[in-house]
Amino acid sequence: MSMFRSGSLMLRIATAAGLAADSIRAHKLRxxxxxxxxxxxxxxxxxxGAAIEGLGSYAEESTSKVFGTDSFLVAQVAVVGRxxxxxxxxxxxxxxxxxxxxxxxxxxxxxxxxxYSPYRxxxxxxxxxxxxxxxxSILGVAAALxxxxxxxxxxxxxxxxxxxxxxxxxxxxxxxxxxxxxAGTSPLEQKIKIRGIEFxxxxxxxxxxxxxxxxxDNQVYVPSPVFTRLFGPERSMAIFGRPRPDTGMDxxxxxxxxxxxxRTRFKTKPGADDNFDTLTPDSIRGFIDxxxxxxxxxxxxxxxxxxxxxxxxxxxxMLVSVTERTRExxxxxxxxxxxxxxxxxxxxxxxxxxxxxxxxxxxxGWGAAALLGLVLEVQLPVTATYVVLALVVSxxxxxxxxxxxxxxxxxxxxxxxxxxx
Numbered sequence: 001m002s003m004f005r006s007g008s009l010m011l012r013i014a015t016a017a018g019l020a021a022d023s024i025r026a027h028k029l030r031x032x033x034x035x036x037x038x039x040x041x042x043x044x045x046x047x048x049g050a051a052i053e054g055l056g057s058y059a060e061e062s063t064s065k066v067f068g069t070d071s072f073l074v075a076q077v078a079v080v081g082r083x084x085x086x087x088x089x090x091x092x093x094x095x096x097x098x099x100x101x102x103x104x105x106x107x108x109x110x111x112x113x114x115x116y117s118p119y120r121x122x123x124x125x126x127x128x129x130x131x132x133x134x135x136x137s138i139l140g141v142a143a144a145l146x147x148x149x150x151x152x153x154x155x156x157x158x159x160x161x162x163x164x165x166x167x168x169x170x171x172x173x174x175x176x177x178x179x180x181x182x183a184g185t186s187p188l189e190q191k192i193k194i195r196g197i198e199f200x201x202x203x204x205x206x207x208x209x210x211x212x213x214x215x216x217d218n219q220v221y222v223p224s225p226v227f228t229r230l231f232g233p234e235r236s237m238a239i240f241g242r243p244r245p246d247t248g249m250d251x252x253x254x255x256x257x258x259x260x261x262x263r264t265r266f267k268t269k270p271g272a273d274d275n276f277d278t279l280t281p282d283s284i285r286g287f288i289d290x291x292x293x294x295x296x297x298x299x300x301x302x303x304x305x306x307x308x309x310x311x312x313x314x315x316x317x318m319l320v321s322v323t324e325r326t327r328e329x330x331x332x333x334x335x336x337x338x339x340x341x342x343x344x345x346x347x348x349x350x351x352x353x354x355x356x357x358x359x360x361x362x363x364x365g366w367g368a369a370a371l372l373g374l375v376l377e378v379q380l381p382v383t384a385t386y387v388v389l390a391l392v393v394s395x396x397x398x399x400x401x402x403x404x405x406x407x408x409x410x411x412x413x414x415x416x417x418x419x420x421x
């Protein structure tokens with residue numbers, strides 16, 4: 001008995017699907033216009049999802065290139081994103097300055113476990129002959145920064161500890177500096193000028209792109225003692241650190257070693273908060289994920305509005321279809337079709353229209369993501385989450401928008417329906 005019922009249900013569904021397909025083919029233009037809202041909505045959801053996933057991957061990759069994978073930073077104030085003036089002022093009052101004395105203390109007490117480098121920044125013009133790059137980031141660092149932040153040098157090398165100790169005027173430049181000042185020629189062993197002082201280029205950092213809206217290819221790395229000679233000493237600086245490879249420590253353990261040393265240096269009371277700031281790649285990635293999550297929470301529902309509009313269009317078209325096919329409904333009922341058969345027919349047609357729109361929208365969104373990725377040179381992957389979301393939502397749109405027209409068709413009186421012209 002159950003097999004008979006199952007076969008009967010399958011036959012009814014197959015009959016409804018056949019009738020729905022015939023109706024869609026018979027009204028191609030109307031069906032195409034009905035699909036449009038669903039196509040746009042699903043395509044938008046897929047494209048936005050791919051953009052969010054791609055930006056997340058790009059940001060993580062950029063963070064690794066710019067910050068390093070196992071490095072950390074300590075400073076008087078180190079924040080991710082924007083902070084209010086009052087928050088920054090409060091940190092400046094509470095936190096201790098970290099200067100050269102603190103760097104020397106860290107190297108003395110924990111230098112056998114942790115690699116350290118000062119990190120100071122100034123914005124200056126860089127010149128070569130009659131060419132000028134305006135607003136370069138001049139970074140005063142130690143030779144160890146190349147290992148701490150995994151600085152990838154595309155041409156040449158990073159400066160050495162001996163060059164740092166000897167206060168030699170050597171530098172490593174970013175890709176934008178190279179293309180602006182050395183177009184068509186190799187910059188290695190060539191001279192550039194910072195504040196009128198000549199520096200020999202010993203390396204070119206690989207192209208990094210931008211992060212947080214700021215270019216990472218306009219940097220010039222110089223030895224920290226030379227930076228101090230150029231710009232003078234500062235009362236506060238940032239310090240990058242990383243556990244030495246032979247210690248077997250991970251990032252968290254290395255940061256704890258540094259925190260304990262600084263708390264001892266600053267005589268921080270047990271149980272009190274650190275009176276200095278720390279920053280890790282995880283905190284940067286967490287901030288980026290938070291921003292992307294906020295974007296997804298706002299943008300995805302907005303793109304979903306077009307699906308709602310598409311659903312309204314489907315409902316209107318199906319109501320028109322019911323009106324046009326009143327006589328057909330009467331004939332079917334007069335030869336034995338039940339209410340549920342009529343309802344299934346029109347509901348199936350609405351779901352088929354929405355599902356077709358979903359598949360077309362998915363294909364177009366996928367293609368748009370691939371094309372945009374090629375143009376921007378960024379991977380924009382279409383993940384299963386957004387594919388399932390798009391198809392499920394489009395199918396639900398078909399069911400919801402088709403339910404009322406299908407119910408209305410099923411309730412028609414066969415005698416009245418047969419009299420319809």
